[in-house]
Structures are given as C-alpha cells and as structure tokens.
Amino acid sequence: MKTKMKSSPQPPRVHVPGAFRSGANVPFSGIYSLSHSHPLIHSTRLLQGHIFPSCPKCHDVITFTLMNQVIVESASSRFRLLMAR
Numbered sequence: 001m002k003t004k005m006k007s008s009p010q011p012p013r014v015h016v017p018g019a020f021r022s023g024a025n026v027p028f029s030g031i032y033s034l035s036h037s038h039p040l041i042h043s044t045r046l047l048q049g050h051i052f053p054s055c056p057k058c059h060d061v062i063t064f065t066l067m068n069q070v071i072v073e074s075a076s077s078r079f080r081l082l083m084a085r
C-alpha cells in the first residue's frame, strides 16, 4: 500500500527571522541592533508587544535585527531609544 504523501511545500509566510522595521510589532523581547541611514545607537532593548519606533531624528524607518532574545523581562525595564550623540 502506498501512503498518501501530500507534499505540498508551502513556505510559511514569515518575515526573515530577526529583521524588522519601524511600525511593526516587537515579536520577542530582546536586544536589537539598529540599521539606519545615519548613525544611531548600535543596539537597544525592546519589549514584546511594543512597536518598533522610527528614528527620533528624521522619523524615517529603522531596520531592527534581533541579536539576543531576552527571556526574563521586567516591566520596569522600558524601551529607551537613545541617540548616538
């Protein structure tokens, strides 16, 4: 007997893991590195459920890359986007 192998490879519609943009929901609490058109801070801590912020200087989109996922997160540690200079 042949087993029905319904192999329909449908890649899950997910973004590239770890790469996010301003305006998106923060999927994981953790340390994110920032990629932007002009110098900003290298990394920042973001909390799950928050929104990736846009640039405080030019209000343009920032690309965030997840570096380290933080498992334990206290509510007191808020997101702070400090400018580089």
Ligand SMILES: [Zn+2]
Binding pocket: 036, 037, 038, 055, 056, 057, 058, 059, 060
């Ligand atoms: Zn900017």
